[in-house]
Amino acid sequence: MTRAKLEPARILVFDSGLGGLTVFRDIRRLRPEARYTYCADDAVFPYGELAPDVVIARVADVLAAQFAISQPHVVVIACNTASTLVLGPLRARWPDIPFVGTVPAIKPAAEASHSRMISVLATPGTVARDYTAALVRDFGSDCAVNLVGSARLAPLAEAVLRGRKVADAEIVAEISPAFVTGPQGRTDVVVLACTHYPLLMAQLRRLAPWEVNWIDPAPAIARRVDHLLTKAGFAAGGPASGLGKACFTSGAEPNAALTAALAAYGLHRVEWSLAPTSINA
């Protein structure tokens, strides 16, 4: 039996940018008493088209710097582009820290699809990964799986959160390839395999050419974090913690719209930065 812990759990949520907020939101809903650090590698964002070895090295650098400050009990890699590469190397380097990743939810999508036509909307990096190919093989083999890599959708989601106006046509251009009609029917499930995309949920629903089941894995990730915390002796409950810390590798101050959005998520930005090294730049 694990001894019950008296201190609140410390959770680090990491993403290349602001997409991880969609995962953070659901974790905080289940575990309001935990102490949170949200870390965005905005100095290097977006990761979507970076070479795999660059992503692996950079994520390890950012986490090493963050661990020294935030000493987390659980780390959530709230980024598909990173998780599909870094989970193995991170677990090998820090075997005592539980890492929870975010990877394309192909299994629940295949279970939910009636037409057997599913689309996976993600970054170009995520759709090209061996990890994703293995998920398709293992869980989607009896479906037509349409992998759609968008380089623009994550930056567009960030622009919206920063209060900028994004034309509907820009979003339509990115999501259209996810909607396919074939002899046996049409796409009925779209996997949101980039944590940024649920930030655009209202626009996605409004601009979709027909209604589909959008799969957002955030609630399942939150349940996994909750389970790991319970296993480690951190009981749920207790008073809600105050605002969590938002750390940006760029060190840049968020604009007014983003500051307000962060506050609505329960975060405030703290001074911190981590410049890209030459290998990462």
Ligand code: DGL
């Ligand atoms: N939020 C990230 C993901 O889930 C990707 C955004 C990016 O850095 O391109 O894949």
